Amino acid sequence: MRKTISTLLAVALAAGAAFSAHGAAAQDYPAQPITIIVPFSAGGPTDTVTRLVAQAMSEDLGQQIVVQNVGGAGGTLGAAQAATAAADGYTLLLHHIGMSTAPALYQSLPYDPQTDFAPIGLVTEVPMTIVARRDFEPETLEDLLAHIRENGENITYANAGVGAASQLCGMLLMDALDTRMTEVPYQGTGPAMTDLLGGQIDMMCDQTTNTTTQIQAGEIKAYAVTTPERIDALPDVPTAAEGGLENFELAIWHGLYAPVGTDPAIVERLSASLQTALATETVAQSFADLGTAPVPADQATPDALAEKLATQTELWAEVVAAAGVTPQ
Template sequence: MKSIVTKLAAGLVAVSALTGIALAQEYPSQPVTIVVPFAAGGPTDTVTRLVAAAMSEDLGQQVVVQNVGGAGGTLGAGQVAAAANDGYTLLLHHIGMSTAPALYASLPFDPVTDFAPIGLVTEVPMTVVARKDLEPADIGALITFIKENGENITYGNAGIGAASQLCGLLLQDALEVKMTEVPYQGTGPAMTDLLGGQIDMMCDQTTNTTSQIQAGEIKAYAVTTPERVAILPDLPTLAESGVPDFNLSVWHGLYAPAGTDPAIIERLTASLQAALADESVANSFAELGTAPVAADQATPEALAAQLESQIGLWGEVISAAGVSAQ
């Protein structure tokens, strides 16, 4: 009897493996949608569209980008968490996946258990920028200006939980000052008002600021990473400008709904790695002040580890700042 049971179990394993192989060979047989949980034109949208175009070539099916903004990115993420786990609805989200548990008392999803990680995509530096006619000439003068004017300064961001808001929180905490925050429904509208002079400052990803900085349409003061950014070599880091230990980059990851077949996840991971190794993607990323992650980071394991560690980190920061979305 034991021998029969053993043979049956082995047969089931073999059938399961063959089914997974067949599924991977058939997938994808229709277009794949990547949901971006923010408005079109923002930095996460820009990154996603570059990756989606390259993945389309690798998968042999169109990869469509769908913007589902609202509620600090939780609306779009919740939509993907509830989607069929067949590999045709994915999520490309940023650092907000790790901040949401601390910001929202009730979420329509669990970032860890309701998603199957596919891989990290990129880590984007941020820039401290202002309307082009703001008085301070450099970062030292800006720090003094912020300390002297505090709440008279309007600071735009993409809403609660957005990377632009988190950067502002860290900066205000480091300088021990409060500015007047002006939240928007996405970074795109915030940038529009900054360009128009309706707000004074913001902190945003290089993917959304580099072209405006280079065109002289906004004034740039510093980057938020420990090292200077190659595309913006004249911008000092905050750490070298009197704000010690300031280090913030915005990581992005690709996810599928939990329960997606491992063979499909493996195929998507391979496609993501192929997209990030594409020379045109790397060149486009470089023009935006960032770079694709290494292949060993574009994996489910690396993304899962990043998400877990960042949930703990941002939980402490957000709790100390007393910020919540509800």
């Protein structure tokens, strides 16, 4: 009996010590630089969003935040790396809608978006733009749609791989027209934009955070935005509906995650920092210049992101199945 009591006491003391150490770590957080993994190449839309948010969160947390680009496989390589990182709050992931589409697009995904991550909060929902090289023949969206139907696979279409926002938008466009173009995958839409500017690629569909500056400078041709109404940053670019592409609305939402098992107190601290960052004038103005806006504070929370991920995963599973896309 004494041995049993001694054993139970030892276990209780060990558990208490572990709990105290865990709580102390959360209380002292952050005590070192934080890394945010972006599962796409530098210079792309998700990278742009991340760097703006990281700078503002760094100022709030009092620690440097390093952005690490791990591109490839439509964002799944970077997400997999983040999923297996230490659950200590020092490695995070900022990913977009691809977190909800990957389960339907990949047969052997090395992680489960809903169980291998601790959601921190939504960041922004970014409109998409349908764009092309500056000297592409069609002048309006109506002209473009007719040109795609007529030329199909002779048109080169850039994207960032299966599951990337650019690929999803292109898939919806080709399905709407019942026509296939020749897809050219890149490590991210940053390098894809470089080739679009150079005329090596005909067109792509990408987030305003990656296209607005080039559209405003006249370096690429813009045909439409995927929003119900025109956006302030691109007032001369019509909506898809205005150009004859009905029911073609797509916003690319972004969320911040930690590996599952991260101390809830650390997740809460990161969520509060995210809300502070999104409320800063600098972030709001920078987002506005890029054709988007921060989400409200009540959306930059773990619960809001978890709900978004769950509902969008279900939605895209249906969309992908209806489109007849075979998982890779």
